[in-house]
Amino acid sequence: MVAPWYRAALFRVAGRRVLLCNELHxxxxxxxxxxxxxxxxxxxxxxxxxxxRRFERSIGRFWTATHQQIYRVLKRMETDGWVTAEQIGxxxxxxxxxxxxAPAGRSALTAWLHEPVQPEAIRHELAVKIRGAAFDGAAGRSALxxEVERYRKTHQDILARYLAGEARDFPDPAxxxxxxxxxxxxxxxGIAYERxxxxxxxxxxxxxxDLHH
Amino acid sequence: MVAPWYRAALFRVAGRRVLLCNELHxxxxxxxxxxxxxxxxxxxxxxxxxxxRRFERSIGRFWTATHQQIYRVLKRMETDGWVTAEQIGxxxxxxxxxxxxAPAGRSALTAWLHEPVQPEAIRHELAVKIRGAAFDGAAGRSALxxEVERYRKTHQDILARYLAGEARDFPDPAxxxxxxxxxxxxxxxGIAYERxxxxxxxxxxxxxxDLHH
DNA sequence: TCTGACATGTAACCAGTTACATGATTGG
DNA sequence: CCAATCATGTAACTGGTTACATGTCAGA
Numbered sequence: 001m002v003a004p005w006y007r008a009a010l011f012r013v014a015g016r017r018v019l020l021c022n023e024l025h026x027x028x029x030x031x032x033x034x035x036x037x038x039x040x041x042x043x044x045x046x047x048x049x050x051x052x053r054r055f056e057r058s059i060g061r062f063w064t065a066t067h068q069q070i071y072r073v074l075k076r077m078e079t080d081g082w083v084t085a086e087q088i089g090x091x092x093x094x095x096x097x098x099x100x101x102a103p104a105g106r107s108a109l110t111a112w113l114h115e116p117v118q119p120e121a122i123r124h125e126l127a128v129k130i131r132g133a134a135f136d137g138a139a140g141r142s143a144l145x146x147e148v149e150r151y152r153k154t155h156q157d158i159l160a161r162y163l164a165g166e167a168r169d170f171p172d173p174a175x176x177x178x179x180x181x182x183x184x185x186x187x188x189x190g191i192a193y194e195r196x197x198x199x200x201x202x203x204x205x206x207x208x209x210d211l212h213h
Numbered sequence: 214m215v216a217p218w219y220r221a222a223l224f225r226v227a228g229r230r231v232l233l234c235n236e237l238h239x240x241x242x243x244x245x246x247x248x249x250x251x252x253x254x255x256x257x258x259x260x261x262x263x264x265x266r267r268f269e270r271s272i273g274r275f276w277t278a279t280h281q282q283i284y285r286v287l288k289r290m291e292t293d294g295w296v297t298a299e300q301i302g303x304x305x306x307x308x309x310x311x312x313x314x315a316p317a318g319r320s321a322l323t324a325w326l327h328e329p330v331q332p333e334a335i336r337h338e339l340a341v342k343i344r345g346a347a348f349d350g351a352a353g354r355s356a357l358x359x360e361v362e363r364y365r366k367t368h369q370d371i372l373a374r375y376l377a378g379e380a381r382d383f384p385d386p387a388x389x390x391x392x393x394x395x396x397x398x399x400x401x402x403g404i405a406y407e408r409x410x411x412x413x414x415x416x417x418x419x420x421x422x423d424l425h426h
Numbered sequence: 427t428c429t430g431a432c433a434t435g436t437a438a439c440c441a442g443t444t445a446c447a448t449g450a451t452t453g454g
Numbered sequence: 455c456c457a458a459t460c461a462t463g464t465a466a467c468t469g470g471t472t473a474c475a476t477g478t479c480a481g482a
Contacts, residue, residue, distance in 0.1 A: 032469065039345045049433050062340035069470060071435060094433045094478055106348070113349050114356060117339045117364050122406075126330045127275035127399045132252045134392035135319070136326050143327060151330050178424055179347035185420040186340045189413045193335075196409040200402045207398040211391055245441065262461050282442060284463060307450060307461045 033073045034082070036063040038101055038109040041083060043179065045100035048074050058165075058183075061190050074099060082108055126151065130204060138212065145208050152201045159194035162187060246286045247295070249276040251314055251322040254296060256392065258313035261287050271378075271396075274403050287312060295321055339364065343417060351425065358421050365414045372407035375400060 040046075040054055051074075052067040054060070065073075077083045082105030085097040101109075126148070133141045170176065170184045253259075253267055264287070265280035267273070278286075290296045295318030298310040314322075339361070346354045383389065383397045 035345065036341050039341055039348070042348045043344070047433075048435090059341070059344075062335055062337040064334045064336070064470090066471070067433090068435075068472085073469095075435095090432090092479060093431090096433060109345060110349060110353070113342055113345050113353060117342060117360055119367065120337055120339070121277050122275055123277070124275040124333055124402075126333075127402060128249050128252055128272070129326055129330060130395050130399050131256070131272075131392075132248065132322060132326050134395050135252070135255045136323060140323070140326060147330055154332065179344075181420055181424060182343050182347050185417055186343050188416060189337075189340060192409050192413045192416075196405050200405050203401060203405075204398055207394055211394060260461075261463090262459095277442090279443070280461095281444085281463075286441095288463095303460090305451060306459090309461060 033063065033065050033069060034077060035109060035112050036065070037070070037073060037077065038082065038105050041099055041101045042106075042109070043183075045098055047088075047096040047098050049096065051099075058187075062186070077105065080104070133208075141208055141211060145205060145212075148201060148204055148208070152198065152205075155194055155197050155201065159191065159198065162191045162194060166191065246276070246278050246282060247290060248322060248325050249278070250283070250286060250290065251295070251318050254312055254314045255319075255322070256396075258311055260301075260309040260311050262309065264312075271400075275399070290318065293317070346421075354421055354424060358418060358425075361414060361417055361421070365411065365418075368407055368410050368414065372404065372411065375404045375407060379404065 036055075036059055037051060040051055040059055046054070048067065048071045051070050052065070055063070055065045055070065074083065078085060078099075081102055083099045084102050085099050087095060088098050089095050129144065133144050136144075166184075166187055170180065170187075173184065176184060249268075249272055250264060253264055253272055259267070261280065261284045264283050265278070268276070268278045268283065287296065291298055291312075294315055296312045297315050298312050300308060301311050302308050342357065346357050349357075379397075379400055383393065383400075386397065389397060
């Protein structure tokens with residue numbers, strides 16, 4: 001079995017099957033952290049630390065990153081000329097290096113934006129655990145109910161945070177500029193996702209309780 | 214910035230901050246492919262090739278894996294005694310090695326099932342591209358509309374496949390055993406996800422067209 | 427005096443991806 | 455004869471995680 005796009009590059013040359021992936025697909029690599037950082041820095045220049053906090057909040061819901069990785073990628077982007085740093089001395093706080101996007105970074109982002117969107121790779125551990133619960137006995141499934149309830153609370157908190165953020169940042173949806181409109185529609189995606197998860201978790205809980213008689 | 218659980222392990226010892234992660238968290242590593250394979254093999258023993266096809270269909274929606282990785286992990290699981298292989302000679306087809314879960318694998322799975330569910334790491338490239346479209350001009354956003362429409366079709370196809378699979382595999386939801394009930398609720402999660410995505414993509418398209426005047 | 431927020435890293439490791447490889451059989 | 459399906463790999467790479475490290479200042 002091969003991934004769909006991979007299979008598409010299967011050829012036969014003089015009776016032998018060959019793959020010509022580097023020529024055909026070298027430009028089709030999905031995103032790495034770089035592009036998310038570029039978008040974030042275009043919205044607002046900032047330090048590695050500030051980026052890390054943004055990844056905890058807004059962007060991080062669609063692309064996670066730890067501070068360690070952000071600093072490493074930022075360094076590479078700097079040597080590649082995608083971003084430039086400016087040392088900012090602060091009083092009462094450590095100095096910081098504020099990054100902004102350089103022309104080379106902007107064109108790298110534009111190139112990436114025009115590539116086709118890669119299908120999302122979903123990794124949902126809970127779904128695997130639910131199927132695994134079939135092999136864990138009634139006691140295991142009862143423990144899973146407790147765990148799903150806990151897990152549901154975390155998603156309820158996330159939804160509450162999103163809704164509070166929406167009320168705060170987009171109080172008047174009619175009066176938004178382009179960037180804000182796009183940020184708002186992405187946030188609405190997060191809200192829709194969390195609502196869907198909560199509804200599904202209720203379905204999961206009902207199913208597990210039903211199995212329990 | 215550190216991940217939440219990481220921060221929780223920050224201590225101060227004799228004025229110095231230290232992390233005691235290996236003691237506290239060594240058992241809290243999330244899932245790797247192993248556990249998804251164990252669940253799949255418990256549901257039905259099979260070869261690496263068969264597993265790869267299952268990952269393309271049902272399980273793969275929640276945990277992707279290529280055949281290369283499956284073979285590698287399967288080998289490790291075999292040397293660890295988590296699975297055992299049986300050589301099966303077939304006529305008209307290559308031989309295959311059919312794997313089934315060994316007691317050690319089953320207890321490894323049980324241990325994992327009782328660990329708390331890790332929060333999902335969502336990676337949604339499209340969301341980043343939508344925010345990036347603010348820096349790509351009107352022409353770029355117009356191209357994005359076309360791309361989102363294409364992308365929407367792929368999700369429509371996935372939903373159609375899910376619904377067909379549901380009608381085929383769960384025609385009578387009242388007469389299911391435990392394993393089937395759990396498989397069904399996971400499939401319903403996939404269906405809910407796809408419906409949510411389609412609704413959101415309509416919202417995205419309306420927003421992009423609105424920006425276009 | 428201790429905690430928490432601010433601020434920036436290094437190094438080892440590992441999970442997963444990409445590229446490449448081979449060989450048999452069935453069916454159009 | 456070609457394509458598709460069945461069947462199983464190796465090797466290089468890279469993105470991301472985990473563990474560990476250091477220092478300042480504000481405020482309880």
